[in-house]
Amino acid sequence: MVPVVFAGVFLEARFMLGHGLKEKTAIEAATKIAVEAIGNIRTVASLCGEQLFLDQYLVELRLAQQAARRKTGLRGAVFSLGQTAWFYGYGLSLYYGGYLVATEGLPYKDIIKISEALIFGAWMLGQTLAFVPNYNAAKSAAGRLFYLVDRKPCISSPDENANELKAAGSIEYSEVKFKYPTRPEVSVLRGLDLLISPGQMVALVGPSGCGKSTCIQLLQRFYEPSLGTVSIQEKNIASVPLDCLRAQMGIVSQEPVLFDRTIAENIAYGDNSREVPMEEIIEAAKKANIHSFISSLPLGYETRLGSKGTQLSGGQKQRIAIARALVRNPRVLLLDEATSALDTHSEKVVQAALDQAKAGRTCITIAHRLATVQQADIICVLNRGVVAEMGSHSQLLEKQGLYCQLLRQAAGNCEQ
Template identity: 55%
Template sequence: MSLIIHFQENFRGNIEFLNCKFTYPTRPDTQVLKGLVVSIYRKAIDSASTVSSYFQLIDGHQSHSVNVPFLRSQIGIVSQEPVLFDCSIAGNIQYGDNTRSVSMEEIVEAAKKAFLHDFVMTLPDKYETQVGAQGSQLSRGQKQRIAIARAIVRNPKILLLDEATSALDTESEKTVQSALDEARKGRTCIVIAHRLSTIQTADIIAVMSHGVVIEQGTHQTLMAKKGAYYKLVTTGAPIS
């Protein structure tokens, strides 16, 4: 018999990785994670390798013992290439939470936090503007801000940002980064990033090489160490 943990209002979103190992099914001989050990306590962590799909402990409980639908309801995701549906801006934001009826007031509030509202109000049809197939009527930055608003409307305890600014130009990155900084407030946030300008305010930065965390700390402490992270920031050279 397996124990399924059901959380109520006391769910915090603390995450722990304890000696996690991982290989892709298509590459069973290549170990991507080699004993990952990282603890995240309702703040933010940034890493140079994908770990977001492999939570081991949630609020001190084994992840396999947590009610899966509930856990998914507590997680918001913004990826490098967000999937938009061929409907209105409002409709795309509403998709963030299909478990209930999302009000227009909530959509607007999420859009404001995503730095999207002012742009939407310049459009003739406002929130009823059709985005086109895969968001073809919008720029990359605009699509990302819709994805951020979609994540916010779910009001998740855990936010995953997977290379969310890597495909943007410099000007768009500034706006989207401001939106992401707003979205991160009060949440456990995992940021997967190679563009280091996006992670410098993180509470913890975990630098990974060949599946192992080789450095952890804030931007300031890692820069002071003048190790792998310092090399990445100052020269852009890859970790050997």
């Protein structure tokens, strides 16, 4: 019986891994569909896509159910084999012992000794094998855990005692080339050279896909350049601790992410190195032109925003994001198309808040609407991953180059 039981355990271990992986993959796919549908429920409802997502969800669940059934049947067979092994062993030992007593004259006491040894051995083996499924699950979980523990991140942070940024300095992109890991065949930046002096406002404009947002992501070290360097204060940012580097920057993106917490907590998240006093939160809100609105709410700064800030309009969310960026008093302000998704009135209010936030800081802004960057110190026109033109608004108009073409597309007349 022992070889039979071990054979069953071996087959279970062999097949359970494959069926368990199929079940896990199917459940993950079903969960992803559910999370996407619930997180974007308004879009799903407006497109009348409830039944479509439900059907996709059920398809993945059926795949998980099929894998679970096969796995459960196999596990039940091995479990029952392990639990009944000692009964079979007991019966066989007594049967064969009786045969030996009758035919060979073997002493009865020896039969009892051997039978009891086989009984208890088979019983303990059955009890042990009952835990084999748990062992397989633990082995699989431990494998995933050790994979995460042993995995070396592509972007590593130097020691805390490494180079620190102690004052505002220039930002320089030197011969930067970059390809996204998910699209290694597409070159986004192809030798970008750009120098930004302290306190300057630099606008990055250009056709879609020219690498504007990539420049900001490289500066924050969300990615590493394929070639070239990005430097601050003449220090390669790869030699600066990540928390120190990112603490110097405040970012306002096109669609700010707000948490289901109070307004005060969302603003205070801008600086997690300390407990931000309420006075600083209010001051940041005033600079962002959102204090009056917050004060008009029944709960004021203690108002919860709901999931992803659904209780606020686009302009209000942007101004809270600006306040969150200002509360850390950043040396570099990054604006990634911060007003492109707003209506005209909201854009004017948010733009006024941004103009106040830029004062005394190095500012890099990415703009879709060129009218919002005409006051920039330098406008960099990117095309095919390099700087095609650079200069002030008036200087670029005189060149009659790509910047004018973009203006014509936006306004229909370069002179405007």
